[in-house]
Structures are given as structure tokens and as C-alpha cells.
Amino acid sequence: MALLQISEPGMSTNPHEHRLAVGIDLGTTNSLVASVRSGMAETLPDAEGRHLLPSVVHYSADGVTVGHEAKRRAALDPLNTIASVKRLMGRGVEDLKTLNGHIPYEFVAGEGGVPRIRTAGGDVTPVQVSAEILKVLRERAEASLGGELSGAVITVPAYFDDAQRQATKDAATLAGLNVFRLLNEPTAAAIAYGLDKGQEGVIAVYDLGGGTFDISILRLSKGVFQVLATGGDSALGGDDFDRAIAEWIMQEAGMAGESDHQRMRKLMMDACAAKEALSDSDETELSIQVAGDQVWNGCITCEQMNCLIEPLINKTLAACRRALRDAGVERDEVIDVVMVGGSTRVPHVRQRVAEFFGREPRVDIDPDRVVAVGAALQADVLAGNKPDEEMLLLDVIPLSLGIETMGGLVEHIIPRNTTIPVARAQEFTTFKDGQTAMALHVVQGERDVVDYNRSLARFTLRGIPPMVAGAARIRVTFQVDADGLLNVSAREELSGAHASIEVKPSYGLTDSEIETMLRDSMSHAREDMEARRLREQQVEADRVIEALDAALAADGEALLEAAERQAIDAARERLVAARADGDAETIKRAIQGVEKAGEAFVARRMNQSIRKAMAGHRVEEFE
């Protein structure tokens, strides 16, 4: 009950032991894990000293390989080697059709519209593929930190929608990670940058990676990182540069459009190599396998490539313009432009960004690692290792959230770039006499017409008493938490009929599916799981008791009536007993019992602490 410990310097409970926490940058192309060790945030290398883990997973009948080894197999065995899986996260079968031609895998429609990729190792979902990558990083971290992780901060592109976020969280759970928080990638970069440079003012983070583009405008002030606006494209990155170059090569070399998977994969890799070479030189040689043993030799210049990627860069700058406008910030107010992501190494990208903002962007921070490092810093704070840390992140939702109304239109309930957490409600009514149910369709996106937005969930409110059209008052409440995840509930005000839904897009996995997979997975044998759960609950129980005692000592007298105090003490006794000889489930219930008994107490303490915060404020002003 850390809430009960807030803002009372003299009252701190036992300094707890350092908890192991990591930040993970789950990238389209490369992934990294970082942690804070002896005060320093650093990325963790594998046994061979490599920090970047290619986000590539290879499946065969013999098992799964991840990373460098998998990447090597990509050209030989393209159908069983999954790369850039991040582009598929939170996507339904329908979405995948629009990405068609870009994805060289065989898809099978799974249950409930979940797309599965057919591999020699069985059919797998994008969530499972991502979980394989995360698992490798977890194991790397546990080996190098020497213990079990208490939790992780996982980064996602700021422009990820609710479905994509949910899928990422599912993947982490599946990998056996306790997710402290999903953190937006540019915000993570800003933390690493801000804490490093100690800058104050408005900064822009331009993050162009392998598969996604984000722009975020932030205000940095006294340890507070306030995101003013964010924008981007969750399907635009270095991959698209490669594709543009590959198409050019096909034209130049007179290659047919419908080549086989293997050759296409090889061509993409050649295009990527050429692109990277052009970051350091004006031109580069190409030697491309056209058909059979036939080879085409050519050359591509920087200038030619710049032309090919120009439209893509323009797209990113349009998003910058929009984000600045949403932030209410003029270009010259931006004191620093931080470049993040491997694709910002392309000189033409740097040049165009410099022109746009009218200042040289900052490229002195390692664009590969900065996101993971920022996530690690935040994980350290969330693990409770820095109780006095002033650092605070105030982030926003990237895309508007709304409800479908009559005629296939969207009523926006929370506009994009609203600071989270947020709760908003809107009233709707029935349109037919005697209507007793209302179907609610939750969507995310900017367009007024439903079809152009992402469909997040559908649910039905039943039990509306029959009335004339327009008489019912249905209050729909949207709640977005600090991870950017949405909860929706609906209530008919006159009858009290109620329905709610935790928005779980159908392309993710259900909780029970994840649990089953967790149980099945080799690294989590059943007994392991039970033992782990018991240990977790015991630790939790200790924490609850300790916090409760501290809170009672501080405010028990002032804020509780005798009967309330008795109820809390009784619940505490039950928890102590359960802690001593109960199983995980019993302890968990006893913890809930304490929480229930202390509900009012907690609320009062929170109010009190707010008053104190503001009272302190007034005192300071007079000083």
C-alpha cells in the first residue's frame, strides 16, 4: 500500500532491497534490454557481447531460434523466418490484406479473426512471435543481473493504437514478464536525453526506426516530462526505404514482379545493405541475383536514393507539422530536436529535418540504445528503487477515441493528444420507441466515418426499460489508464442497467489463452508456476502489512472511527494468518480483504495528501 506512504519524508518504511527491473525496446528490426546498475542505465549484451537482438524468429520442427542465428536463416528459409512481426501486432486478418505483398508469409485465419502464420513449427500468432523475442531478452537480463525480474517497462511506438498496445502487453505476459508499464518510445528517448542533458524547455523527438515513425513534442521542466502532442505512422520506417529501393532495382534489372519468396527476401536484404552503405558514401555497387544464376550488376547513387525516399520523408514532416499544431507550439520554440532510430542515420533524413525545424538536430545520442535506456530509467523508478525520484511522465493518447452513432458516423469522446489517465463520459439516447438494447461500437481514429477508423470493440447494453425514442439516458464512460489502454462502460441512468467492457481487440489473445500457453510453455512447469505464485503473494502480503502498519501509525487515530479501525485490524489478522500457512489463493483473498476494509481510509489519506500538497504550495508562496 504505497499510497499510504506518500509525501511523508520522516515516515519511510524499511528501505526495501533493490528490485531488478528492466526496460525493453521491442523494435521492428532490433530489440534491446537495458537496466540501471549502480546508478547507471546501460543496455545489456548477450554472451558474445552483442547488444542488439535482431527481431527475427525462425521456426522449424526442431524448435525456435531467435536473433542473429534466425536472421541468417531468413534468406534460406523465408517462409519459416518471421521478421518485422511488430508490423502485424494487433492487426486482424482484414488489415493484413492491405499489407499484402509486403509480407512474405503464409497466413491462416485462426479462431476469432486472429491471424496465424503457418510455419514448419506450427501456426503462430504475432503475439507469440513477439513473446519469443521478449523471452530471450528476459533470460539475458536474468542471467546478467543474477536474479528474477520484478518487472519491465516495454516501449511501444507512440502512434500505436489500443489494439497494438494490448497485443504488446499480451506478448510480454506470455514471455513471463510482469509489465510495470507500456511506455511510448519517443517519451523513453526524451527521458534518457532529458536526464542526460538537464535541458528545460520544449523539445521534439523524431523517431524513425525500421517499421514505425513517431514524432513527439514535449515540455521538460523540473523532472516532469509532459508530452504536448504526438503523431506519426505505425507503418512507416526503414523497411519502406528498402522496399522503394528494391522496386527501383527490379525495374533497372528488368526483374519480374512475381519472383519467389527466397529471391524477394534476398533482394530486400540487398536493398537494405545498399541503403546503409549510402549513409557513408555517395554511391554503392549492386550485384543482384535476377533469375537462376543470372546476376545483374549496377550502381545506385545517394541522389537516386534520396529521390526514392523523398515521398516517405515528406510524410514524416507532415506528421511533424500536425504535432506542432496540436501542441500549440511554433517551430522556433523547439530548443532541441532529438533524433532516434536507425533510419535517422540517413543523411537526407537529417538534412530535411534540419530544414524543417530550422536547426541542426541532435545526433550525439546513440539512436539505437536511447529508447531502451529511457525505459530502464523509468522501470527503476516504477520498481520503487528511487523513492525520492522527482521524475514524472505525463503522456497522451495518440488517436481519438469514440463511439459509432447513427449513419455510420463517429462521435469522438476523447480527442487525440489528451493527457492520460483520463475519464470522459457522454450521453446517448435511443432512437426507436420501446428500444430495450443498445449496441455500442468503440472505435479509434480521426475520421468522421466509422469505416476509416480502427474498430476496437463492440458490446451491448441490455435491460433498458421500454420508453419513447429519445427518453432513455445512456451514459457511456471511457477510461484510459497510464498505459494508454481503454475501458468502456455504459449505464442507463433511469433504470441503472449497466454493461462494461475491457477493450480487448479480437486479434489479441484472451486472458485464458495466455494463461494456458504460459502453463504449457516449457520454462514454466506447473509446480514452478504454483511456487512462483505463492512467493509473489507472500511478498505482496508483507508489503501490504508493512504499509498498513505505517499508515495506521501515522493517521489511524485521526482518520478512523473505532468500528472502522476494528474492521481493519481484523482483516489484518486474517492476512497475517494466511501469510503464515495459506496457499497463494488464500493469501490473495486475504489481501483483498484488507484492501476492502481499508478502502475509505485510503481515500481519506489521498485527500489529505492532496490538501497537504496544495497547502504547502500556499505556504511557499508567502515565503
Next chain:
Amino acid sequence: MAAARASTSEAHGAPVIPVNLDFSQNHFELMGLPVSFALDRAALEDAYRRLQGQLHPDRFAQSGDQERRLAVQGAAWVNEAYATLKDDTRRARYLLTLKGVEFNDERDTASDPAFLMEQMELREALEEAPEAADPLGRLDALSGDIAARRSALSAQFAEALDADRVDEAKTLVLKMRFYDKLRDEARRTAERLEDELL
């Protein structure tokens, strides 16, 4: 003793106030600001950060579910207060709801013919902007014009409120909303144009 009962300050439709907290204070009180239209922006920013520093869910990452939920609600409430006070139109409207004025989004509208005429002209100008020689420049100019007219109304509102001319103040808020809608429309048009330029 401060009781943790359902809040009663939920007079004004949209924002949701957490039910568990005794936040009977209005947004101004919460932020430690005087209840007035004139706003000390620096003080608002300061109070906002201070409160979020206490309440933000990240401060409770290691707490039980219940506290985390409460923190989410509390932080959402502070965000709502901040967003309401920061924006001129929302702050004006909120001040009136504190005085018991009710707004009905379906029914309430400005009816002053001269004003409506002006609105129509501005709207037409917006619609024609994409045809101008420099459409984005034209939109910028129009947006500036709209902002200027809106802030003129803000000044009138402050006066009306001070003199307790509540009906007049309400009419002014409704008019401010018209300008907000024009501003949003100008924004959308600019975005559309920018997209087309790609």
C-alpha cells in the same frame, strides 16, 4: 472528519469525477487558484505538476490494485481540472456552471443574427481557402482572425461575469464555442491540404 462519500460536484455533464474521493472542491480550489476568469497560467502549471506528482499512477506502481485504481481516477480528475481551466472557453463555461447555469448542447445556440451572419461568412471563407493562391497561408491568416475575435469575446465575458450579468455571459460562452468550432475546422482543412500535397 473528511468523509469518503460520492462526490456532489458533478454539476456539469462531461468530466467524470471519481466516486470514491471526497473531491468536493471545485477545479479552482483543487488547483489553489482564485475562482475567476483571469488566470495565472504559471500558477496553474505549477499546481498541476505538484498534484500529478502526488497522484499519478506511476507513483503507485508497487501498490495494490485498489490504490492503483484510485490513483488512476485521481490523476484523471486532476487532468480534467487542468484541461478545463487551461482553455478559455471551457473555463468560462465551467465558471458559469459553478454559478448554477445549465448548458444544454442540443438546445442552446447563439441567436444574434449579426453574429450568425459573421459566422457564415467566416465559414465560407474557410471553405474557399483551398482555392486560394496560397491556401495554407490563407488558412493561417483566417485562423489568426478567428483567434483574435475569440479573445475579444473573452474580454467581454470577464466583464459580464464580474458584473454578474449571467445571461449575457452565457451568450458569450456560446459564441466562443462557435469560434472554437471554426478554429477546429480550419485545422482540419489545413491537415487535409497538407495530406493532399504529399
